[in-house]
Amino acid sequence: MLGEETLDLYEVEEHHQDLSDSSQTKKNTVLRSHGRPPWYSEDGLPLSNAFVIGIAGGSASGKTHVARQIVKSLGSVPTIVIMSQDSFYKRHTEEEMKLAHANRFDFDHPDAIDMPMFAACLADLKACRQTNIPIYSFKEHQRLDETKYLYGAAVIIAEGIMALHDPSLRALYDLKIFVQCDSDLMLARRISRDVKERGRSVEGVLEQYLRYVKPAFDSFVHPTARYADIVVPGSDNTVAIDLISTHIRRQMNERAHHFRKNIACRPIDECLNSVNGTHEDSNLILLSQTPQLQGIYTILRDENSSRQDFIFFVDRLATLLIEKAMELLPHRPKVVTTPTDTQCYGKELDIKNICGVSILRSGGPLEKGLQRVLSDVTIGSLLVQTDGKTGEPLLLHVMLPKCIRERHFAVDTWVFLLDAQVSTGASAFMAIRTLLDHGVQQDHIVFVTFLVARTGGIHVIKRAFPKVKIICGSIDPGLRETWIELYHSEGEGQHGTARKVWVVEPGMGHIGDRYYL
Numbered sequence: 001m002l003g004e005e006t007l008d009l010y011e012v013e014e015h016h017q018d019l020s021d022s023s024q025t026k027k028n029t030v031l032r033s034h035g036r037p038p039w040y041s042e043d044g045l046p047l048s049n050a051f052v053i054g055i056a057g058g059s060a061s062g063k064t065h066v067a068r069q070i071v072k073s074l075g076s077v078p079t080i081v082i083m084s085q086d087s088f089y090k091r092h093t094e095e096e097m098k099l100a101h102a103n104r105f106d107f108d109h110p111d112a113i114d115m116p117m118f119a120a121c122l123a124d125l126k127a128c129r130q131t132n133i134p135i136y137s138f139k140e141h142q143r144l145d146e147t148k149y150l151y152g153a154a155v156i157i158a159e160g161i162m163a164l165h166d167p168s169l170r171a172l173y174d175l176k177i178f179v180q181c182d183s184d185l186m187l188a189r190r191i192s193r194d195v196k197e198r199g200r201s202v203e204g205v206l207e208q209y210l211r212y213v214k215p216a217f218d219s220f221v222h223p224t225a226r227y228a229d230i231v232v233p234g235s236d237n238t239v240a241i242d243l244i245s246t247h248i249r250r251q252m253n254e255r256a257h258h259f260r261k262n263i264a265c266r267p268i269d270e271c272l273n274s275v276n277g278t279h280e281d282s283n284l285i286l287l288s289q290t291p292q293l294q295g296i297y298t299i300l301r302d303e304n305s306s307r308q309d310f311i312f313f314v315d316r317l318a319t320l321l322i323e324k325a326m327e328l329l330p331h332r333p334k335v336v337t338t339p340t341d342t343q344c345y346g347k348e349l350d351i352k353n354i355c356g357v358s359i360l361r362s363g364g365p366l367e368k369g370l371q372r373v374l375s376d377v378t379i380g381s382l383l384v385q386t387d388g389k390t391g392e393p394l395l396l397h398v399m400l401p402k403c404i405r406e407r408h409f410a411v412d413t414w415v416f417l418l419d420a421q422v423s424t425g426a427s428a429f430m431a432i433r434t435l436l437d438h439g440v441q442q443d444h445i446v447f448v449t450f451l452v453a454r455t456g457g458i459h460v461i462k463r464a465f466p467k468v469k470i471i472c473g474s475i476d477p478g479l480r481e482t483w484i485e486l487y488h489s490e491g492e493g494q495h496g497t498a499r500k501v502w503v504v505e506p507g508m509g510h511i512g513d514r515y516y517l
C-alpha cells in the first residue's frame, strides 16, 4: 500500500495557485476566490473544460505580471492556476549543468523545453483531470525530484517565452495573448530580476542575453505574436488587462451551469423503488434492520441523548457500516499454518491500494470506524460548501491521499468515501466526480453514510454513477428545506444571518455538530 503523505492543494481562502515561482524565490500573491462550482452535468459527465489562456512574450516582458494582474482583476472568479513553462525545462546532464553555470547553454531554443509534457499536463488540467507538474530551479539549473500536484482549476493561465510556439499548445488555448515589450526594458528588467532572484551576475546575464536570449527572441519568440488574439503592452497595460478580464468573466458566466436547479427538476419516480428502505439493491446497500441497529438509531435520533452517548454510538455505527463496506472488497484464497501445525485455507484482501476520503466536516465521524477496521489507512478530505448566493455546491479544499493524486495509482485504488448523510446529494455528487477525475474507477468507490433521504439526491447519484456502491444504515422518508439562523460576533454584540438548509426527517440533526461541538 502507498504512503501516508497527503497534500493540501487549496487554502480554503486562497484558491489562486501560483506556479510561476519555480525558482522558489518570489512570494506567492495572496488572492481569494470562491472555489469551484459544478463542472459536470446532472448525468455526472464533465460539462465544461477549464478556460485556458496562453501568454507568450520575451523574457522579462511582463508575462507573469500580466497573468497576476488578470487574476487580481478577476477577483471572485473560481479557482485559477498560473502554470509557467519555466517549470518544464528538460532535466539536464551534469555536462549541461556545467555549461549552464558558464552561460554556455541555450535555454532559449524551443528544444530546451519539454513541450509534449507541458501540453500533456495542460490538457489534463483543462479536461478537469489532476496533473503533477515538474519543479525547476533556476539557481541549480535543474529540474528537482519533487513535483507539484494540481487539480480543480476553472481558469488556467499558461505563460512562457514559447507558450505560443507549438501548435499542440495553441490548440489548447481559449485566448492567446502576446506581451510586446521594448527590448531595452526587457534587458533592464531581466538584469534586475536575475541578479535578485535567480542568483546571477550582471556580466553573466549580459553574456547569456547577447549569445542566446536576443537571437532566440528574434527567431522563435517574436514571430509567434502573429498567433495572438490580443497583443498587450509590456508596461502601462491596465486597460488591456481590464478588457481581458471582462472577456474571461463573460466566458465564465456563459459556462455557468445550474446544477442544483437541474437535479431538482429530475423525475425521481423510477428510482424510488430502489430507495424505498425495504430492500437492498446492488448499489444501495442498507444494513440489516435488526433490533440492535434500530436501538442504536433510536439513541442517535434522540435530541436528549448525551453527547458522550452520541459519540459512542456514532463510532459503533461507523464500525458496523465500514465492516459492511469491507464485504465489497475482493479477497483471494490464502493458506496459513495454525499453532496446532494444521494448514488452514482462508482469505486475504486482494487489492493494491485502499484509502478513505471524508467530505468535511460531517464525514469526520465515520473516520474512526474506518481506522478501527483498517488501522493503517490513509484518509484524505474534500471540503464542499454551498454558495450563499447561487445555492450551488463549491469545491473549496482538496486534500487527497498520494494513492489518488497520481493517476497510475488511482486506477488501482479503492476509496471509501465518507459523509454523514445524503440529502440533496450535491456534495456527494461533487466528491464522486472529483474521484473519477483522478482516475479512480467507479466500481472502486464505496460511499459510506449513516442516513440517506429517500426523496433526496440519492436517485441522481445512482443514475449518474451506477457502479458506485452506497452503504447506509437508514433510509429516512423526509427532506425539507428550511431557514436556519447563524450567529457570529463581530464588533459589538452578536449578528445573525439566515441560511437555507436541507433537513433530513426524522434524521439525527446536524451529525457533525453533535459529534464535534
Ligand SMILES: Nc1ncnc2c1ncn2[C@@H]1O[C@H](COP(=O)(O)OP(=O)(O)O)[C@@H](O)[C@H]1O
Pocket: 057, 058, 059, 060, 061, 062, 063, 064, 065, 066, 189, 190, 193, 234, 235, 236, 237
Ligand atoms: N507592467 C509592468 N509595470 C511595471 N513593472 C513590470 C510590469 N511588467 C513586469 N514588470 C516587472 O518586470 C520584471 C519582469 O516581469 P515578469 O512578469 O516576471 O516577466 P516575464 O514573466 O515575462 O519573464 C518583474 O520585476 C516585474 O515586476
Ligand SMILES: Nc1ccn([C@@H]2O[C@H](COP(=O)(O)O)[C@@H](O)[C@H]2O)c(=O)n1
Pocket: 058, 059, 060, 086, 089, 100, 107, 108, 137, 138, 141, 142, 160, 161, 213
Ligand atoms: N536554467 C535556466 C533556464 C532558463 N533561463 C532563462 O529563463 C528565461 C525564461 O524565463 P522568463 O521567466 O524570463 O520567461 C529564458 O530566456 C532563459 O534564458 C535561465 O536563465 N536559466
